[in-house]
Amino acid sequence: MPAVANAGFVTYELRGPVAHIGLNRPEKRNAISDAFVEAIAEVVARAESEARAAVIYGHGGHFCAGLDLAEHVTKSAIEGVRGSRRWHEVFSKIEFGAIPFVSALHGAVVGGGLELAASTHIRVADRTAFFALPEGQRGIFVGGGGSVRVARLLGTARMMDMMLTGRVLSAEEGERCSLVQYLVEPGTAREKAHELAEIAASNAEISNYAIIHALPRIQDMSKEDGLLVESFVSAITATSPEAEKRLRDFLEKRVARLRAPDQT
CATH class of the missing domain: 1.10.12.10 (Lyase 2-enoyl-coa Hydratase, Chain  A, domain 2)
Known part of the structure; x- marks a missing residue:
């Protein structure tokens, strides 16, 4: 089945038993807006209905640079709460859905992008990937589940360091800190993610x-x-x-x- 665009924000392709979901806003480094979240929700539901496993990856030079700050800065407090809760709901459909999800990471895996990756079950990073949580420098706080999911992967102390100081972790550091389970050469993360998803798809x-x-x-x-x-x-x-x-x-x-x- 060929890739199809969904609201301009994601692509979807079925490769045998594995669905491939592509974040498709490369001009914004795949920054996530509210409409983007809804597009992700739609294709995640589709993948569950016709695939045995799924891969999430990013088009362009980055996986996801996080929250679309241009949209976020205009929100009221209650709009921010509702938006955060919707992120929680959609990302929980990945974490606690019916099929395994594998993320293929490259370039920026920052803020909300790291929160999205943390909701997947297996994370593969190529050596161009880097990880950051710059919310402290932006005057905000994580809102896509990071205080639970990312903290459990990293540990609270490491996550606090990243948020307070703006520390950026390399792909190698990300593997050592348990952010990712696999580290591969540049340009091969999606291929490796598909290989792992196929294995998971063959399970009972x-x-x-x-x-x-x-x-x-x-x-x-x-x-x-x-x-x-x-x-x-x-x-x-x-x-x-x-x-x-x-x-x-x-x-x-x-x-x-x-x-x-x-x-x-």
């Missing part, structure tokens, strides 16, 4: 759903509550017909065993 749907929904919530629970929920989720997934087939395929040697990374 019930397993993917459990990983996406249960794992983050267990982290919010006490140790004993988390272990109890783990037992129930483990039992439910293991009793699905697909799980039985996959386990039998493994036991009867119809699928290859895992090997160490340096083995062929």
Whole structure:
């Protein structure tokens, strides 16, 4: 299926089981406006209806430079609250949706762009990527879920440093700080993201759903509550017909065993 434009802000393409969602405002470094958020919401819903996994990437030289400040500066306080809550709602549809999302990051991954990336389940950065949270220097605060999602990835102390001082992290620093799970050469992030999305798309749907929904919530629970929920989720997934087939395929040697990374 060829790429199609959606309200001028995003492109959408289906590659087998994987949907590709492209942020398409390169002249603004893909800065996010309210209309942009609505376009993202629309294609995320479409991806869930016809794909098994999705990739989010940016057209042009950057993934996303964050909030469209020209729009934000004219908002009243209540408009700002409503806008922030809408970002939360849309980004939560990515984080707690029906399919895995992989983000392919390059260039600026700043402010709201980092908040968007943090809502995806796997993040791949090429070596041109850099990460920043310049809200402190702009006289504002994160509003797209960063105080929860980004802080959990970075830790509160590192996030506070970035917001207070304007510190910019390189791609290599981003990997060391757990902002991204994969670091690749320039221009290859989308290809790697697609490869990972295809693998995730081949999993049992019930397993993917459990990983996406249960794992983050267990982290919010006490140790004993988390272990109890783990037992129930483990039992439910293991009793699905697909799980039985996959386990039998493994036991009867119809699928290859895992090997160490340096083995062929």
